[in-house]
Structures are given as C-alpha cells and as structure tokens.
Amino acid sequence: METVCIPHQATTFFSGLNTDYLAGHEALAPFYAFSPDDAGLDRAITARKQFPVNRQVLVETLRRQYRNHTLYEAVSRNIDALADDNTFTVCTAHQPNLMTGYLYFIYKIIHAAKLARHLEALRPEHRFVPVFYIGSEDADLDELGVFRFNGIRFRWQTEQAGAVGRMSTRDLQPLLDQLTALIGPPGDNAERLKEIIYNAYRQHGTIAEATRYIVNELLGRYGVVVIDPDDAALKQLFVPVLLEELFRPQAHELVQQTSHALEQAYGAQAYSRPINLFYLKDDIRERIEQHGDEWRVLRSDIRWDREALGQEVKAHPERFSPNVILRGLFQETILPDVAFIGGGSEVAYWLQLKPAFDHYRIFFPALVLRQSVLWIDAAATQLQRKTGLSDEELFQPAEKLVRAFVHKHTHKDLQLEDNKQQLNHIFDQIKMKAINIDITLRASAEAALTKMRHQLDTMEKKMMRAEKRNMAGQLSQIYKLKNRLFPNDSLQERYDTFMPYFLEQGNTFFDTLMDATLPYGNQFLLIRTTQPEPALV
The missing domain is CATH 3.40.50 (Rossmann fold)
Known part of the structure; x- marks a missing residue:
C-alpha cells in the first residue's frame, strides 16, 4: 500500500x-x-x-x-x-x-x-x-x-x-x-x-x-x-437544559445571531427553532411547539400546560430528544x-x-x-498510469479530463478561436457599413454575427466529438477510472459500504486505515494498492 x-x-x-x-x-x-x-x-x-x-x-x-x-x-x-x-x-x-x-x-x-x-x-x-x-x-x-x-x-x-x-x-x-x-x-x-x-x-x-x-x-x-x-x-x-429550552428558550436567538454572521460569507448551515426538542415516545418523534400557555407535539394530540410539562420532563427525560x-x-x-x-x-x-x-x-x-480517504485498487492504479492523470486530476470532472486529454494528444487543430476573432473583425466592418446606410440595420447585423458565432461553436463541438471518437479506446480508460473511483460522480466514501473492502482485506482494511489516518485529518488521503493486477477490459 x-x-x-x-x-x-x-x-x-x-x-x-x-x-x-x-x-x-x-x-x-x-x-x-x-x-x-x-x-x-x-x-x-x-x-x-x-x-x-x-x-x-x-x-x-x-x-x-x-x-x-x-x-x-x-x-x-x-x-x-x-x-x-x-x-x-x-x-x-x-x-x-x-x-x-x-x-x-x-x-x-x-x-x-x-x-x-x-x-x-x-x-x-x-x-x-x-x-x-x-x-x-x-x-x-x-x-x-x-x-x-x-x-x-x-x-x-x-x-x-x-x-x-x-x-x-x-x-x-x-x-x-x-x-x-x-x-x-x-x-x-x-x-x-x-x-x-x-x-x-x-x-x-x-x-x-x-x-x-x-x-x-x-x-x-x-x-x-x-x-x-x-x-x-x-x-x-440534561434536565436543566431541557427545562430552560422549553420555558426560557435562548438557543434559537443565540444560534440565529451566529448563523447570520456565518451566512454572510458561507451560506446557511443548520436551522434553529424556537424550541429545539422533539418528543420521543413509542413510534413518534415529533417537534414540540409552544402555543400561548400550551405546549403541543406536532401531528399528535399530546399537549401540556406549564406545570404538566415540567412534571413530564422530570419524570421522563428520555422522552425529550434534542x-x-x-x-x-x-x-x-x-x-x-x-x-x-x-x-x-x-x-x-x-x-x-x-x-x-x-x-x-x-x-x-x-x-x-x-x-x-480514496482507495485506489491495483486495477485503478494501472488505469491511472495509462491515462497519465495526476492524483489531483483524478478529482476533476470526467469531461474536463477528456477534453484536456484530447487537446494534449491530438495532432489536429480543434479550436476556432482565431477564426472567431477574424469573423468578429469582418462583421464589425460589415456592421459599420450597414449602419452608415441605415441605423436600423444594426440589430440585423448583430443578429447575423450572433448566429455565425453559434454555428462556429457548434462546429467546434462537432470537431471535438469526432476526435473523441477517434480516441475512443484511450478515452474509455478515463471513464472507467472515474466510474471506479467516483461512483455516481460522488466520493467513494459517500457511496460504498465497508463490506467489499472487508471481503477483500479482512481486518487489514481497518489496520491500514488506522496507520494512514492523520490525527487531525487535515489532508485528503489516497491509499493506493501497488501490487500488479490484470488490467480492466
């Protein structure tokens, strides 16, 4: 490893x-x-x-x-x-x-x-x-x-x-x-x-x-x-906090203030409520809300006055879930x-x-x-070597990697940027001639230029698709690698369970993780299998 x-x-x-x-x-x-x-x-x-x-x-x-x-x-x-x-x-x-x-x-x-x-x-x-x-x-x-x-x-x-x-x-x-x-x-x-x-x-x-x-x-x-x-x-x-949250709630206002400060730069995270407790009994777990002098459990007929709710908390704190x-x-x-x-x-x-x-x-x-952690097994390691992708490039979208691969390995000019600039220059001249004849022709000239730009963009995409077909065998390796390491375009750790890894490695899977894990997790880990394995076909 x-x-x-x-x-x-x-x-x-x-x-x-x-x-x-x-x-x-x-x-x-x-x-x-x-x-x-x-x-x-x-x-x-x-x-x-x-x-x-x-x-x-x-x-x-x-x-x-x-x-x-x-x-x-x-x-x-x-x-x-x-x-x-x-x-x-x-x-x-x-x-x-x-x-x-x-x-x-x-x-x-x-x-x-x-x-x-x-x-x-x-x-x-x-x-x-x-x-x-x-x-x-x-x-x-x-x-x-x-x-x-x-x-x-x-x-x-x-x-x-x-x-x-x-x-x-x-x-x-x-x-x-x-x-x-x-x-x-x-x-x-x-x-x-x-x-x-x-x-x-x-x-x-x-x-x-x-x-x-x-x-x-x-x-x-x-x-x-x-x-x-x-x-x-x-x-x-936790009873003292439960009672305060029900009768003298403070958490909602305090968290709202902090949330507002964070949202300015980072967006919303978790949302607080006036009462941040559920009632938990038998097969229900529903929010508690206060309505005047009464406290109610949503989607149920459970309700208390202040004295009865205080008694319920003290007698059955297990029924209150943060x-x-x-x-x-x-x-x-x-x-x-x-x-x-x-x-x-x-x-x-x-x-x-x-x-x-x-x-x-x-x-x-x-x-x-x-x-x-990202586990890169022996087959994926072989594919990574064949495609020449760096460890950081593995995390880029497949289409971005494919385009970069095609541009790097093709011997053909697939970009029309120079042509677009030439076209812009020619159409600017045409537009000025049209405007000099009749100012109302400006919109027609600009529409024609927009249409031609769109046609060039379409042609450029068709050229890229054609070259992708020419390199289909090589590009398929990139797609295989991405699908293997990022199922459903997600991180492996958010898709797989531990079971396939345990079946392959047994307790060694956990020992390898223990050895590799950083005390503060301040880097993303790639764990790569280096022993030879038949290539994917």
Missing part, C-alpha cells in the same frame, strides 16, 4: 468554510474555541478539567448498555478508565445506518481512535478514550434504511416509525437473506462478515443494539466505546470530550453553536474534520 496526501481544496469536494477552517482563517476564529492541532488540543485538555461530568452515571450506563455484549479487553479497560478524572474522550457521532451505511461511518470511528492514541503520546499523564455516539434518535428511515452492496441498492421495507435506533430488527430478515446470499467469494472474510451480520440483526432486538454490536466486533480492538444517548439516566443529566442544535450540548454534558470529529457539514453547523454552549456553561470541544 502507498499513501498520498493532497490538500482538501484540490479535491473540489469541500466547501469554502471547511477549507478556510483547516487553513485557520481569522474570520472563523470567533466561532470555535480550540484550533484542530496539537497546540489547540493541549489547551482543550487543560480547559476541559474545569467542566466535570457525572462519571459515575456515565460508567454505570455504559456497563448496562454493554451487558449483553462480549467486550474486547481494550473496551473494558476504557470504560473503567472513564471513572478517573484524568481520562478524557475523543468523540464522533453518526446515525445507526443499516450495515453502517457509508464508508465514512468507519472512517469517523477510526479517526477517533487514531486521535486518542495521538493525544496519549502527547499527554501521557492522561487517558484518552475513543467514543462512538450513536445518533439513535434520528427518525429518517429513508436515509438510515438504505445501503449498497454488489451494485444493488438495498432498502428496508418496514411499517415501523419513530426513532430508528429503537426499531425492532424482526422484519429485517428478508433483506438480510437477500444480502448474505450475495456475499462472496467463499472464504474466511465472507464467513466472518456473514457471522457479524447474523449476530447483529438476529440476536439483538433493536437497531441501536445491533449497531453497537457491529462497531464492537469490527473496531472494539482499538478500544472504541459505543454510547447510546437514548437513555433515561443520561437524559436526567435536535441538531442541542444534540452537541447533550453530548458534551454526558462525555468528558476534548475533541469532536465530524464531517464537513457537522463542522459547519457546530461553528454556529458556540454561543449556546457559552450560555449553558457547557464545554465546547475542539472540532476536527474527519479523515477522508
């Missing part, structure tokens, strides 16, 4: 806000607390000590949530270590997508483990635990119930509703049978993958429990601890985080939230853009 790093901005897949954040632009400095580097994390570790969490509740909850799982020794040690005030966490979060959903699900968690290791080397007097926070309360089944494998798009057909993490795995069996029938070729990796899928979704009652099992089986040896925040004991720690604006505050209330690792959109919306953290006196962690 060969690892290459390139700047994020060279890929064209990252927003200006993300690249400016990585570059440390001063305009963004007011929106975060600690820079994503060794110096920033050193300050974050020192500052975090002033924001204690309830470690007893945290450890007891984790032990209870893991009671039906066989723990790796590294996970067990890390859970025990969280009882110590000298232990901190590096957190990443994602919804419980079926089969983990996308590759970046794995990348996030590996990155948390890598940064935790890095920080232990930086500050050996402390322990750092990588934590995966399951977004189990998300109700977007259209997103979480879909994944791809072997060129097939799988969708979970279920009548269940509400929080996906709470959903039963019972009616997943037809989909699982279809999936496991396709897993191959036969071998240890295929059998291991089938075993993980079977145990996850047939021996665990909910999607959240199944997701914890998968993460533990795949990544537990790195000490990754999985926490499900949909828990009454954890929500109890939205994107408050989720981070809840996370930092229950975990002793020093860093949060998120994708581009997550970093963007977290930059809106610092005033809300300050208002509630909750620690705002260092924000780290998760590691992005």
Whole structure:
C-alpha cells in the first residue's frame, strides 16, 4: 500500500468554510474555541478539567448498555478508565445506518481512535478514550434504511416509525437473506462478515443494539466505546437544559445571531427553532411547539400546560430528544470530550453553536474534520498510469479530463478561436457599413454575427466529438477510472459500504486505515494498492 496526501481544496469536494477552517482563517476564529492541532488540543485538555461530568452515571450506563455484549479487553479497560478524572474522550457521532451505511461511518470511528492514541503520546499523564455516539434518535428511515452492496441498492421495507435506533430488527430478515446470499467469494472474510451480520440483526432486538454490536466486533480492538444517548439516566443529566429550552428558550436567538454572521460569507448551515426538542415516545418523534400557555407535539394530540410539562420532563427525560442544535450540548454534558470529529457539514453547523454552549456553561470541544480517504485498487492504479492523470486530476470532472486529454494528444487543430476573432473583425466592418446606410440595420447585423458565432461553436463541438471518437479506446480508460473511483460522480466514501473492502482485506482494511489516518485529518488521503493486477477490459 502507498499513501498520498493532497490538500482538501484540490479535491473540489469541500466547501469554502471547511477549507478556510483547516487553513485557520481569522474570520472563523470567533466561532470555535480550540484550533484542530496539537497546540489547540493541549489547551482543550487543560480547559476541559474545569467542566466535570457525572462519571459515575456515565460508567454505570455504559456497563448496562454493554451487558449483553462480549467486550474486547481494550473496551473494558476504557470504560473503567472513564471513572478517573484524568481520562478524557475523543468523540464522533453518526446515525445507526443499516450495515453502517457509508464508508465514512468507519472512517469517523477510526479517526477517533487514531486521535486518542495521538493525544496519549502527547499527554501521557492522561487517558484518552475513543467514543462512538450513536445518533439513535434520528427518525429518517429513508436515509438510515438504505445501503449498497454488489451494485444493488438495498432498502428496508418496514411499517415501523419513530426513532430508528429503537426499531425492532424482526422484519429485517428478508433483506438480510437477500444480502448474505450475495456475499462472496467463499472464504474466511465472507464467513466472518456473514457471522457479524447474523449476530447483529438476529440476536439483538433493536437497531441501536445491533449497531453497537457491529462497531464492537469490527473496531472494539482499538478500544472504541459505543454510547447510546437514548437513555433515561443520561437524559436526567440534561434536565436543566431541557427545562430552560422549553420555558426560557435562548438557543434559537443565540444560534440565529451566529448563523447570520456565518451566512454572510458561507451560506446557511443548520436551522434553529424556537424550541429545539422533539418528543420521543413509542413510534413518534415529533417537534414540540409552544402555543400561548400550551405546549403541543406536532401531528399528535399530546399537549401540556406549564406545570404538566415540567412534571413530564422530570419524570421522563428520555422522552425529550434534542435536535441538531442541542444534540452537541447533550453530548458534551454526558462525555468528558476534548475533541469532536465530524464531517464537513457537522463542522459547519457546530461553528454556529458556540454561543449556546457559552450560555449553558457547557464545554465546547475542539472540532476536527474527519479523515477522508480514496482507495485506489491495483486495477485503478494501472488505469491511472495509462491515462497519465495526476492524483489531483483524478478529482476533476470526467469531461474536463477528456477534453484536456484530447487537446494534449491530438495532432489536429480543434479550436476556432482565431477564426472567431477574424469573423468578429469582418462583421464589425460589415456592421459599420450597414449602419452608415441605415441605423436600423444594426440589430440585423448583430443578429447575423450572433448566429455565425453559434454555428462556429457548434462546429467546434462537432470537431471535438469526432476526435473523441477517434480516441475512443484511450478515452474509455478515463471513464472507467472515474466510474471506479467516483461512483455516481460522488466520493467513494459517500457511496460504498465497508463490506467489499472487508471481503477483500479482512481486518487489514481497518489496520491500514488506522496507520494512514492523520490525527487531525487535515489532508485528503489516497491509499493506493501497488501490487500488479490484470488490467480492466
């Protein structure tokens, strides 16, 4: 394997806000607390000590949530270590997508483990635990119930509703049978993958429990601890914020001010609401709104007066689910985080939230853009060599690459720019002669020139298409390469699941990622297979 790093901005897949954040632009400095580097994390570790969490509740909850799982020794040690005030966490979060959903699900968690290791080397007097926070309360089944494998798009057909993490795995069996029938070729990796899928979704009652099992089986040896925040004991720690959000809301106004400042340069990110909470019970997860002296749950007949709502929060905090604006505050209330690792959109919306953290006196962690990776297998490596494309050129649109290739390798003149300039000069003369005869002929002359320019543009395109046909064999290699590395014109990590890579490499896939991942993810990684493999035909 060969690892290459390139700047994020060279890929064209990252927003200006993300690249400016990585570059440390001063305009963004007011929106975060600690820079994503060794110096920033050193300050974050020192500052975090002033924001204690309830470690007893945290450890007891984790032990209870893991009671039906066989723990790796590294996970067990890390859970025990969280009882110590000298232990901190590096957190990443994602919804419980079926089969983990996308590759970046794995990348996030590996990155948390890598940064935790890095920080232990930086500050050996402390322990750092990588934590995966399951977004189990998300109700977007259209997103979480879909994944791809072997060129097939799988969708979970279920009548269940509400929080996906709470959903039963019972009616997943037809989909699982279809999936496991396709897993191959036969071998240890295929059998291991089938075993993980079977145990996850047939021996665990909910999607959240199944997701914890998968993460533990795949990544537990790195000490990754999985926490499900949909828990009454954890929500109890958040009751003061829940009550204020319902009766004296501040987050909406604070986030709106920050959002307005960011929008001037970067556009809108996450939207806040007057009340940033859902009501979560049985098969519903719906927003709470205040109407006069009454609070209502949308699309239901649930409503309270002030006293009844306060009693409901105190008796059943697990029924109140933070939205994107408050989720981070809840996370930092229950975990002793020093860093949060998120994708581009997550970093963007977290930059809106610092005033809300300050208002509630909750620690705002260092924000780290998760590691992005492009796997270039041996066949793609051969194609890249044949086409002569550089690593940065791989990220350009296929048509742009094709045009550049044709212009570089053709022996013919495919451009009519000189002719267009000559035509402009001739028509300017004709137009002046026409105007001198009758000023009303100006429009006719200009229309004729526009028509001729269009005809020349059309001819130029036809010449390019003809030369493309002449080079069809060579150009097909560019299209094959792009389709292989960027399925559906998207980043590989936003399309594939981990499963094909695990079938090919087994646990080596995760070890390679762990070795290659940068502690702060500040470069885009290309991991290239260099051993020979038959060329694509």
